[in-house]
Amino acid sequence: MNTLFADRILTTQKSFIREILKVTENPLVISFAGGLPNSRFFPVKEIKDAASKVLEEDGKNVLQYSTTEGYLPLREFISKRYLEKKGLKISPDEILITNGSQQCLDLIGKTFLNKGDHVAIERPGYLGTIQAFSMFEPAFHSVPLFDDGIDTASLERTFEEHNIKMFSAVINFQNPSGITYSKQNRIELAGILRDHNSIFVEDDPYGELRFMGEDLPSVRNYLEENTILLGSFSKTVSPGLRLGWICARKEILDKMIVAKQAADLHSNYLSQRILYRYLVDNDLDEHIKKIRKAYKKQRDLMVSLIEEQFPGEIKCTKPEGGMFLWITLPENISSMELFNRAIKENVAFVPGSPFYVGGGGENTLRLNFSNSDEEKIEEGIKRLAVIIKKIIAEK
Amino acid sequence: MNTLFADRILTTQKSFIREILKVTENPLVISFAGGLPNSRFFPVKEIKDAASKVLEEDGKNVLQYSTTEGYLPLREFISKRYLEKKGLKISPDEILITNGSQQCLDLIGKTFLNKGDHVAIERPGYLGTIQAFSMFEPAFHSVPLFDDGIDTASLERTFEEHNIKMFSAVINFQNPSGITYSKQNRIELAGILRDHNSIFVEDDPYGELRFMGEDLPSVRNYLEENTILLGSFSKTVSPGLRLGWICARKEILDKMIVAKQAADLHSNYLSQRILYRYLVDNDLDEHIKKIRKAYKKQRDLMVSLIEEQFPGEIKCTKPEGGMFLWITLPENISSMELFNRAIKENVAFVPGSPFYVGGGGENTLRLNFSNSDEEKIEEGIKRLAVIIKKIIAEK
Numbered sequence: 143m144n145t146l147f148a149d150r151i152l153t154t155q156k157s158f159i160r161e162i163l164k165v166t167e168n169p170l171v172i173s174f175a176g177g178l179p180n181s182r183f184f185p186v187k188e189i190k191d192a193a194s195k196v197l198e199e200d201g202k203n204v205l206q207y208s209t210t211e212g213y214l215p216l217r218e219f220i221s222k223r224y225l226e227k228k229g230l231k232i233s234p235d236e237i238l239i240t241n242g243s244q245q246c247l248d249l250i251g252k253t254f255l256n257k258g259d260h261v262a263i264e265r266p267g268y269l270g271t272i273q274a275f276s277m278f279e280p281a282f283h284s285v286p287l288f289d290d291g292i293d294t295a296s297l298e299r300t301f302e303e304h305n306i307k308m309f310s311a312v313i314n315f316q317n318p319s320g321i322t323y324s325k326q327n328r329i330e331l332a333g334i335l336r337d338h339n340s341i342f343v344e345d346d347p348y349g350e351l352r353f354m355g356e357d358l359p360s361v362r363n364y365l366e367e368n369t370i371l372l373g374s375f376s377k378t379v380s381p382g383l384r385l386g387w388i389c390a391r392k393e394i395l396d397k398m399i400v401a402k403q404a405a406d407l408h409s410n411y412l413s414q415r416i417l418y419r420y421l422v423d424n425d426l427d428e429h430i431k432k433i434r435k436a437y438k439k440q441r442d443l444m445v446s447l448i449e450e451q452f453p454g455e456i457k458c459t460k461p462e463g464g465m466f467l468w469i470t471l472p473e474n475i476s477s478m479e480l481f482n483r484a485i486k487e488n489v490a491f492v493p494g495s496p497f498y499v500g501g502g503g504e505n506t507l508r509l510n511f512s513n514s515d516e517e518k519i520e521e522g523i524k525r526l527a528v529i530i531k532k533i534i535a536e537k
Numbered sequence: 538m539n540t541l542f543a544d545r546i547l548t549t550q551k552s553f554i555r556e557i558l559k560v561t562e563n564p565l566v567i568s569f570a571g572g573l574p575n576s577r578f579f580p581v582k583e584i585k586d587a588a589s590k591v592l593e594e595d596g597k598n599v600l601q602y603s604t605t606e607g608y609l610p611l612r613e614f615i616s617k618r619y620l621e622k623k624g625l626k627i628s629p630d631e632i633l634i635t636n637g638s639q640q641c642l643d644l645i646g647k648t649f650l651n652k653g654d655h656v657a658i659e660r661p662g663y664l665g666t667i668q669a670f671s672m673f674e675p676a677f678h679s680v681p682l683f684d685d686g687i688d689t690a691s692l693e694r695t696f697e698e699h700n701i702k703m704f705s706a707v708i709n710f711q712n713p714s715g716i717t718y719s720k721q722n723r724i725e726l727a728g729i730l731r732d733h734n735s736i737f738v739e740d741d742p743y744g745e746l747r748f749m750g751e752d753l754p755s756v757r758n759y760l761e762e763n764t765i766l767l768g769s770f771s772k773t774v775s776p777g778l779r780l781g782w783i784c785a786r787k788e789i790l791d792k793m794i795v796a797k798q799a800a801d802l803h804s805n806y807l808s809q810r811i812l813y814r815y816l817v818d819n820d821l822d823e824h825i826k827k828i829r830k831a832y833k834k835q836r837d838l839m840v841s842l843i844e845e846q847f848p849g850e851i852k853c854t855k856p857e858g859g860m861f862l863w864i865t866l867p868e869n870i871s872s873m874e875l876f877n878r879a880i881k882e883n884v885a886f887v888p889g890s891p892f893y894v895g896g897g898g899e900n901t902l903r904l905n906f907s908n909s910d911e912e913k914i915e916e917g918i919k920r921l922a923v924i925i926k927k928i929i930a931e932k
Contacts, residue, residue, distance in 0.1 A: 145734070146649060146735070146736060147648060147649060148647065148648060148649050148650055148651050148654075149651055150647065151648050151795060151796060154795055154799070155795075156791075156794075156795055157795075160605070160798065176602075178601060179601075181597040181600065181601050184597055184601070186597060186599075187596075189596070189600065189807075190588070190589055190592035190596065193589070194585055194589060197584060197585035197588065198585060201579065201581030201584070201585065202577070202579055203576070204581075204777055205581065205584065205775035205777040205778065206574075206576050206579070206777055207571075207573055207776045207777065208777065210555070240801075241801035241804075241805070242802060244800070244802045245801040248799065248800045248801065253546050254541060254543050254546075256543050256545075259543075270802075273795075273798065274799045274800070276799065277796065277799050278543070339541070340541070341541060380601075380807075381601060382603065382807045383807055384801065384803075384804070397542060397546045400549055400550075400552075400668075401546060401672065403552060404549070404639075404643065404665075404668040404669045404671065404672050405639070405640060405643045405669070405672075406635075406636040406779065407637060407639045408779070409636075410636070410779045410805040410808055411777035411779070412775075412807075412808060412811075413807060413808065416807075
């Protein structure tokens with residue numbers, strides 16, 4: 143049988159996080175592992191009302207096949223919001239609706255990547271990017287992240303040494319690190335990409351979840367032509383709706399529409415219509431405000447508990463938004479060992495090394511703060527602190 | 538810019554059918570072009586009730602991320618139905634929920650096709666298969682269809698001459714031809730595939746829409762190990778829900794789950810929950826009976842009008858189910874010319890040549906009968922007959 147499988151699938155491992163998440167299905171486990179938004183904020187009643195309305199008013203169309211590009215009023219909503227919130231002029235014709243922003247990465251891979259093409263990603267990098275692009279068998283080059291964004295000297299060197307076709311980055315509250323690119327960092331990276339005819343994938347699923355600090359301009363401001371900007375409703379409204387989007391100039395988007403049609407004809411139309419109706423009938427900004435407030439509280443609590451209880455040599459990022467913290471243990475401490483001992487105490491997180499293409503990061507780990515209430519954060523961090531101290535004492 | 542695009546996307550054309558469908562948006566056009574189910578039968582009220590219930594009873598989970606495999610009770614429903622209707626033993630663990638059955642083809646391509654691999658398809662073949670597989674740059678070999686299925690001598694020769702990894706076919710009421718593989722044909726093709734270690738893709742979106750003749754066994758009966766069976770709710774319940782499925786043995790499905798996760802994490806969960814609730818609360822068989830009855834009436838009318846009004850030398854398939862008829866004009870008549878003249882009279886259909894990989898079929902065309910009421914069928918066929926007669930007279 144193995145002789146029939148494609149190379150790409152034989153070399154791709156099952157997601158390690160997926161395996162971890164199975165462990166965390168046990169309700170006794172305090173899980174900082176997943177990347178789930180807090181379901182407490184899902185607008186269940188409002189979505190239910192929206193569903194009833196669109197089915198009542200236009201049911202026969204809502205349940206029929208639809209266009210590959212996506213529902214035009216929804217694309218117009220996204221276009222208008224970019225202009226209002228970010229000053230970005232993006233026409234609805236430059237927007238394609240996808241099954242969550244994960245599908246954007248698949249379509250980008252299909253549209254740009256030949257086998258062996260050189261692609262730059264972040265170190266640590268988003269696993270979904272690595273998995274999606276792996277299907278097209280590129281050569282990955284990972285570039286380190288600093289606290290204020292990408293290591294531009296290393297990025298430039300990577301571009302000089304390899305014929306990099308694309309750099310993909312999560313610029314706000316990165317997954318897994320929580321790091322945000324500073325304005326200066328954005329300008330510099332745009333300059334590097336401009337000098338080397340290549341595509342920047344500005345992956346921004348968390349941008350709306352800023353709960354402190356100042357909102358920063360999109361990289362697209364500095365590199366309009368060759369930036370592909372990705373967005374998602376998964377973190378603001380609901381991930382179960384599976385709706386995200388790609389913004390790219392028409393020449394690129396036309397190719398992506400071909401790839402999207404080959405992939406699944408079009409995104410779920412019922413979901414698109416429900417979501418649009420929800421957006422029209424409700425105040426998205428007010429809704430997001432509530433999420434930000436709660437996530438900030440959870441993040442503040444987790445950071446302060448770590449500062450109090452974890453040994454001083456342990457580093458922790460201080461994200462200004464999003465859903466994740468990133469912990470760096472002393473060099474000789476393995477986060478995999480910590481994981482194996484923590485899971486016995488019913489606490490879970492994601493060890494960092496899967497986020498490192500080509501190895502590394504054995505002493506790092508990701509903590510999710512969006513999906514645990516305060517009581518669980520207190521108890522979970524307390525247990526982790528005890529185990530970490532024990533491990534350090536044993537070395 | 539062109540230097541950045543991947544080869545696969547530069548060599549793939551925009552779908553011709555897509556372009557045709559834009560023309561048919563004009564409400565004056567009588568369209569036999571699309572492949573739409575008749576929205577008259579969408580269970581709008583029932584879906585609305587199902588949506589209200591699942592959101593009311595379990596909204597927070599319904600709107601959250603879910604598993605890549607798909608909602609287990611929905612997979613159990615499909616498993617049970619296969620056993621009851623077709624005598625097929627397929628465990629829920631051998632089923633993966635997808636965004637319509639189009640996505641199955643993308644995942645199959647990802648899982649099996651290296652660039653240059655040899656793939657057999659039908660001539661004429663389903664465009665969605667050609668588009669989906671094209672993304673993985675295989676070498677296509679098309680094998681002619683006879684009235685009772687695939688030309689097995691030609692299929693065998695194709696397997697002898699090339700190292701064919703996969704054969705993909707729509708065995709019931711094929712798109713575009715309306716042809717159904719006879720039982721004998723199914724047994725013979727399974728034999729050929731068994732002799733050459735390879736995969737059979739049994740693509741069956743229309744199987745439930747049989748309105749005359751006897752139901753036939755799945756090819757999977759004769760070739761269990763290496764058959765991948767595809768299904769869809771698009772033609773029975775609603776295409777806007779975008780829900781289909783893949784059945785394959787565990788070793789294969791495990792790889793496809795990896796591909797699915799990379800593609801979009803999981804299928805729309807709200808849709809899965811709504812659909813499952815609809816299926817539990819309603820009688821799917823009764824619902825399908827109504828669709829079959831109406832489609833049969835529309836098919837009978839279209840066939841009889843064609844027999845009455847089209848010149849005798851024109852051939853027309855007589856499908857026992859599904860949504861399409863296939864017309865073969867005299868050799869010297871171009872269906873593209875017919876299309877250009879028909880569209881001026883506000884009648885549309887799909888010329889046959891796009892269904893032929895590597896050319897041919899210039900004198901063929903596809904007519905959809907599911908999505909037009911009887912009045913439109915009468916008027917549309919009348920207009921077509923007049924134009925065809927004129928073209929023949931001019932030659």
